Amino acid sequence: MTVVIGADRSGAGKTTVTLALLAYLAQYGSVQAFKVGPDYIDPMFHAAMTARPCRNLDPVLTSATYVQQCFARHCWGARWALVEGVMGLFDGVPIADVPDFASTAHVARLLELPVLLVLDCQRLSGSIAAIVSGFCSFDPRVRVAGVVLNRVGSDRHLELLSMALEPLQVPILGVLRRDDRIAIPDRHLGLVPTDELAHLAELRDCLSDLAATRFDWEQLLPLLAAPQRSHAATTASVRFPARVGIARDRAFNFYYPDNLDLLAALGAELVEWSPLSADTLPDVQGLYLGGGFPEVFAAELAANRSLRDCLRAAIVSNMPVYAECGGLMFLCRQLVDFSGRVWEMVGALPATATMGARLTLGYRQAIALRDSPLFRCGEVAWGHEFHRSTLGPAPDRPLFRTQGLAASTLIMEGWQTAQLHASYIHLHWGTRSELPARFLERCQHWGE
Template sequence: MTTSTIRGEAHAALITAPGSGQGKSMVTAALARLHRNAGLRVRVFKHGPDYLDPMLQEVASGQPVYQLHPWMTGEDECRWRLAEAAREADLILVEGSMGLFDGDPSSADLAILAGLPALPVIDAWGMAQTFGAVAQGLANFHPDLAIHEVIANRVGSPGHGRLLAGGMPAGLSLLGAIPRSEAMKIPDRHLGLVQAGELAGLDAQLDAAAEVLKEAGLDRLPARVALEAEAPESPPRLLDGMRIAVARDDAFAFLYRANLDLLDTMGAELRFFSPLAGPVLPECDALWLPGGYPELHAARLAANAPMLAAIRAHHDADRPILAECGGLMVCMERLVDGQGSEHAMLGLLPGRARMAGKLSALGLQSLATEAGELRGHTYHHSLLETPLEPFAHARRLAGSPAEPVYRLGALTASYFHGYFPSAPRLVARLFRGEPL
């Protein structure tokens, strides 16, 4: 089968930092909004298995945001998505994860793979000349990574910014010094940023943050980068004619755009519904309960008796259900929220999910079967208490122990979040209720 080559060119950079908490998410969003407001077409991507930062970046850029991760999404897909974006976008920003060199593969690995320069955001609070040493360390750590400029964040005064600029080592310059500003702050909770849809006034805040960056001299575009990749083959239409109901609201929001795209391309008709507010389940052949924050809405979920009854009836009819993380929690008999209150859930699986008050699992994992290897990750603050024996375990690549996968009837449930394009045939079997 022949493939076609995709080529494009755009201003591009990977926005990164020495570590988490330096402000790179909001800086990326403010940069996207700044250049969008200037009339440019901006595309933003996110390194790693993150659901929450892309929600913010989509509001900032006005364009869909996809995950890029050389292991989870694959190197070829990383190159393809960037090259495809470069055909139309004026500016491409990739938000890194954690610190620049943290993880395997790291944000630096993605930048090297794609040929993107890295643009570190360094929190300058409490630093003077040491700022230049941190910048130099990042720039010199890997010979194949290009770093020419850095951004200072949370600068105390114009004089502080001038001091930082004057202390930059040879070969590096300060692109801009961002002052401390309420416009640059965004709230978070136990799984990361508060969901963009829950933040009142987010558009106005992003416009204000864009102005903060403009006044700090950050309206200059990064270098242009030529991007090239082979277009992927279309996946087989293994879900033709299938209707898949997809839970999507404040309790069930952890949905990769690439997952939805794949189901659509394979022929499925997606029917979105809200377990929180909807009175009935849409007519469907299969049901997907993705991750999210059911623990924050447990009382409301428990009170929606018609919806719970409809999902139970779907399960009793032996129709497929895929439940990921938060979806798994809702499939249990009970859910204990962060305040210790216990709520009755669907009761499709015996036992309960209980908020642990701390991080319980984090890491890259995969589920290997004869139909393919579904790659993804785990990240949760709850614990499962169940007598049910697992059907299988995901394979641990890094981080926490392998997650158990449960199957009961046509229900498949796990804390494991899958990236569907990594194993289209396996995903089709899950939604068709076929043996794995």
């Protein structure tokens, strides 16, 4: 069956509970993790706990059907599975006749899974009953299988919480006390990624030890069994053999595993390389520069002049290049960090990326204004933006016209020059396999 980890709001402890459960289960068998929404960083922690790629379940970026198929496909063969939700349980966006589209509750309904509700109890006692009662009754289609009480202060505090919940007959499946040992540092875009944490192994062991004694495993284990539902295998009717360089290191690590799987299924050989440490580009026919934190490692990127020169030369030679967000920033002429320091970047785009306090966040409908290695002019896709930088000057011939779900403001953004596609928009290719196929076809022709 398995469960979806939900909460009444953001910051209640979903990620801590999820990681503790994953770390403990992974000691005894294979466990597949999923994350609701477009997030990259939480899935990195899931993968670090399970040694398996975490899969994003996002019906805005893909579709409701794809969410169901992805879940069934990747649960297959795993002993346990777990889905971490996003924000509060019913926090979504109104689309069509679904008022909470893409919320944790929406995905729980799509997958027909119960919810394990995490509650931050540090400022609660008897009122917890009203909260749990409301979540249990708000949508009869969403079943609350139990609760996890997080940040419980004392035995007396737990006694008060338990007494309040007893009449509801909702089982308490976990109790976590306040514990600074399991705190994960964060910064301007959320948690610090796993590649930058020196104490990751220690954190995993601590979470596993915590889970061993803080959860009711007799009730939880049957709930967490991975469903073995029938699913269609993913096959590609046309293949485009090409070597594609994947920029992956501490500065660039925002990739949806499904995107990389699609490239491989279409015939690509994926070659990982590091813009931080490589002196030159690998022997490839195309490049995929994902998002990440070039602003944090700007000094190291600027110091690697030989690599920057090679990358600029590859773009001048019309090698197909696909760059998202952090990759886009790296291709700019300069990057101005949060301290106002200016760093030289690749220089393939006549723009400067400047870090700022304002967070640009949300789903975007992107309409292609011209052909690129992935898009045909006029095609539409849904993507996601998540950054604290701005680019200037604006492109003379923008790649996309974008619009948010609720906003009427149209934004022109993105760069397209010859075989280069560079944009702030993160794309999930799950339902758009023609996009990576076009990219690989360009790579194959360039190599020939």
